[in-house]
Amino acid sequence: MVERDKTLQKDRTGQGTAKSALANQAGRTANWLLERYHVQGILDFMSHKTVPMHRHTIWYYLGGMTLFFFIVQIITGMLLLFYYKPTAETAFESVQFLMTKVRFGWLIRSIHSWSANLLIATAFIHLFSVFFLRAYRKPRELTWVSGVLMLFLAMGFGFSGYLLPWNELAYFATKVGTEIVRDVPLIGHTIMKLLRGGEDVTGATLNRFFAIHVAILPATFFLLLGFHLFAVQLQGMSIPISVEKSQKKIKLMPFFPNFLMRDLLGWTVALGCLAAIAALFPWELGKKADPFAPTPMGIRPEWYFLFMFQTLKILPAKIWFLEGELLGILGFGLIGILVIFVPFIDKASSRGELNRWGTIFGLIAIGYILLMTGVAYM
């Protein structure tokens, strides 16, 4: 009995020695790095970084959630690149091969497609939450601008990626989508030709969309994302005006590890949901695009473009002396510019005053988007 106790003690001592050896090794590696890279200041900053805790804290997680879906996009996108062949003759077949012959190929593509949609959804929610909480007010104006630009880029990712499988639905949706661009005054036709690589949607369009999707958009996106994350870390989270006005003091949560752990929990739940949706509802491939076939019935863009598409559809052919569609395009262009410059338009929020008109406009925008999207699906 005594012998056994001694053996156990010896084992425990051994385990303890191993643990401390590992800690020593990690410490030595950290010191080795800190000696060469003077980032102690950044680490100190991170360790003291806090996140305000109040009734609207939940909205702080939306940005991280969007980032998570973007990371998923990057990883799955890189995996898809191993098999995807961007020509009109091979694109459809390569995706078909990936989905039928490559182990888990269907899952990777399904995750990529579903994650793209969830990314746009969480980005929209993130944008509206920041808008309603006036988190864009001074000094975070440029964080907002970079965020809105990233949302536009994400929609660009969606539009360019939609064509890549070269299936019937994507082909005709791209044809309709790029035709709308043509109506932009003066430069519309040139932009359309630039996008299509000619007058029609052909293999040249596919090449261009591929280049835009995997090179131009990611490079631009990474620059904006880098700035956005840097600004968020540097300036911290904004406290809503309503909280500032109604509470005398608030609690602060350490960013590391408390907030980060909560973020991780959110990401885990998002991953679970994404995996379940991707496995239960695999993204379909459809029929190969046939440029000579008549346009099939019910062609429409992805859901996040639907409110604009539906608006252009219901506009009368002529409004005053302008073409209805042209007016719609100009209108959406103007709204897009106004959204970018919201922090500079809403001066009241920067003074700490709650601008009720902003809330009303925001609610009208949400109502309009939901209504038009709903009508388009009916």
Add this chain to the structure above:
Amino acid sequence: MRWMKPFLSVLVMTMSLVLTKPILSQAQNPPPREQPNSCVSCHLEDEDLAEPVKAMANDIHAKNGLSCADCHGGDPTAGLDGDADAAMDPTKGYIGVPDRTEIPRFCGRCHSDPEYMRQYNPRLPTDQLNRYKTSIHGKRLARGDEKVATCVDCHGNHGILKANDSRSPVYATNVPKTCARCHADSDYMAEYDIPTTQVEEYENSVHGQALLKRGDTAAPACNDCHGNHGAAPPAVPSVMYVCGQCHVNNSEMFQESPHKEAFAEQDLPECETCHGNHGIKHPKDEMLGVGPESICLECHDEGEKAYEVAAKMYVDIDSLKTAIFRADSLVKIAETAGMEVVDAKFSISDARQFLIKSRTMIHKLSVEDLEKLSKEGMKKAMEAYAMGVAALEELQFRRKGLALSTIFIIILAIGLYLKIRELDQKTQFQEMELGD
């Protein structure tokens, strides 16, 4: 009728312009812009005589610049003062209404002249009259039977449309109705002692359904088997050639079969003996074999070699059909469950091609050749079935994988949640003053 006068005046002017263009000068010299036509003006004055003039508005001849006188003779420039005899002067070539027995020759004056017809349509055949003379209609007419069909009975007289005009009585989908006007009239046909149920049978046949219900003009109408201008029932030896115009492979297989000689010996019409004629139905596999619907048993009895051949061929076809059905059902289940089964569907499509080929091959009555084809088809069907099984297994694998990963993610989430609670309990939260 007073209200019609302005319209009739316009019609008269139009018809005068159209109908006064002489045949040869139309092609060689430009016709005069306006020329009075006494045929048109006189016929429109009398309601009973106006019909031919009105009908000519859509007529192919009028559209090509032919006038009344080009067919009926006479002088349309004379008689404008009301003297009809001057216009209808036999010395000016006036023929008037041709005698019924003369109609084929009447039309043939132009339609049998290749040089003349070339001016209007170089592709139009000019052997109609010669063919007509070989037809039952033509032969009977020559013997003085005026009840038989002549050109005008099928094409009309004034108001003739091009044969490819869907309103024309000789357009593919209208042909059965046109023939039926006489051939389905039992009183009219009584003296000829031939059945009058052909069109009714045809309408319910596989060909009639395709042409009349689905509008598939590739399906045969009466004229495709009997001929049109040279219409006659096909003789027994020529039935195979008639059907073989479309069913080429079946016809060739039959040529190589033992039935070829046997049918010839017994003077049996080849395809018709098994499939029938006007009322031909969509062939069923059960027509083969030794079951209750077997056609083979009409000539062959148990104990004969042909009886065994029929039974074996049916088994081959039926086995392939069943294998395809089995594979297709399984693949559809996998597809409905969201699995990608495009390769399996290709294999099923290949198997179906072999089934079609096998069904054609039975006309050769060669058990070996049929077996070879049906085995190829079976191989494809089995491939598709195996792919269907694999797809369903993959589906199960995915479901299990999803369940396991979900359990893992839930455990991870719970672990994180507990860790957050533990952290929060240990953390001393700072407080920040708000306000000015």
